[in-house]
Amino acid sequence: MSKHLMKTLEEAVQEQEAARQKGAVRRNRTDSALQSGALLESTGLTAGDAFSELGDLLLDGLSAGQGAPG
Structure with a gap:
């Protein structure tokens, strides 16, 4: 496999991991709002x-x- 292709694959994996972590932060915030009752109160x-x-x-x-x- 060429070095360029390997670098491209590594970058794609890093971007995917960053997106996954960002999604986890959003889920944690949503979970906190649900568990605290703040989200329900606002509805x-x-x-x-x-x-x-x-x-x-x-x-x-x-x-x-x-x-x-x-």
């Missing part, structure tokens, strides 16, 4: 309402992924 929903909404979103996403009409 005005009860915990039960939010759970129901998430279930609906999940079902819609799964249906869309299967090509079924939503």
Whole structure:
């Protein structure tokens, strides 16, 4: 394998790792907001309402992924 190709592959792996770490930071912030209740408070929903909404979103996403009409 050429040195140029190896360098390109190494750069791609580094970019992918950086993106993964950035995503982990976002997930941690979201998890913190969920666990603290701050995210729920800002919506005005009860915990039960939010759970129901998430279930609906999940079902819609799964249906869309299967090509079924939503």
